[in-house]
Amino acid sequence: MTTALTIFQGLAGDHNNLAIPGARSIGEHLGKLFDLPAVTIGSPEPALNTEWRTELNHALPTLHKLQQHFRKVVARGEKPLSATSRCAVSLATLPVISALHNDVCIVWFDAHADLNTPASTTSGYLGGLALSGPAGLWDSGLGAGTALEDIVLVGQRDLDPFEVDLIQSGRVCHIKPGGGLAEKLRLAIAGRAVYVHLDCDVLEPGIVPTDYVHPNGLSLEDLRSACEVLAESEVLGLEIAEFQNSWVVDGPPVSPEPLIQSLLPILRKFGQLA
Template identity: 35%
Template structure:
């Protein structure tokens, strides 16, 4: 593993605009993001939350964000862009998160997170973060075994590089990107659903937790991982259980971070 400095752990215990009271808070956290959100629309509340995450990310040298969803990625990336002019994305997820309001059959904002980063869904939130669209050619999407038909078509016509969740494939894809800093994003549902009971959107058989750990270690050894984000997208009642905490700890350890989580 290449040593790029210690992680600054930022915890944002939210799923969209829903506060997750059971989300585990490590003792090693640099900051826990808990803004007071006024009543209002979900996008308006999420915009305030994302601004708070952006501020936290922009204050630290090397953020590792733990959250309960994927759209928080827009705040993490915008914060990283304050320090890095160019940024590539490695996105490990059972889903593509490449829907837009025009293609989504459910309207679920969480399924649009990667599309937001590439500028395909510019009107979902206000622009106070100053997020710059990441070029699709600088995006690597690993696994994405569970896609909507329109989402699959959008990815097929895009420049996003799709690969299997395999260490060798990740090393190869990152090598083709060159020396650009990388934002690494992982949704826990990329792991085989039998190993992550309680995931909000289980997606059937997939890579084992051990294989995903190998993927993270391979990415860390290959690229300059400038920031990372682990989305613990569990149902609220599972977010803090023993298996979920162990999973988060193992994923963080594969990135070179230590989580000191409280007992369940």
């Protein structure tokens, strides 16, 4: 199986202008690592930084283009490796993956669960609805099909009441940061094929630049250990979101190389490294 490298460059609920160049940087580093060309979807625009409905309406044309591209990728039997800027891009990717693999385990690394709905959100942020749309809890216009029972949340520590209720109901698995994370992840996956979403704010603040900052996150070594567990399964795809290109607006670029090094156990599932 060959790998399809994709870089998303459109808006998807951006608060600022740092994740679009961040995704470009991630994609370029991955391209060099695998000696792979990348397909770019969308063009950079200034962030809107407004409520979810306006953000979604603006993003939908580009998200539909990405979804069409993803359908072609999986139809060709290729494995998607993507730099997706913001979590809301998953509104387009996950329905494609779940349609092809109805038993896939969606492993969602994030400081947040992103399982709010338009009715439950307290922030009005589109990214907070990124997983609930594919899970069919609301209609994003991009499809659904991801079963709550097939979602494994990893590293969440900023949860809203609606999300807490979903977790406490037992319908969604949640692995908190802390000791034994890798073994808990192994048990939760239970040998299933995995599709992996990485929001970089799952990491301890200060490791890489991110929009949201929440203490008590994962270390790079925690992430690497989790990737070693994931590599024990069939890996159907990986998307990396929310890496910002610098710590502050107009600041010097930050290399994603330490982050990518921590992902090597799973990246080796995508082919020979250059």
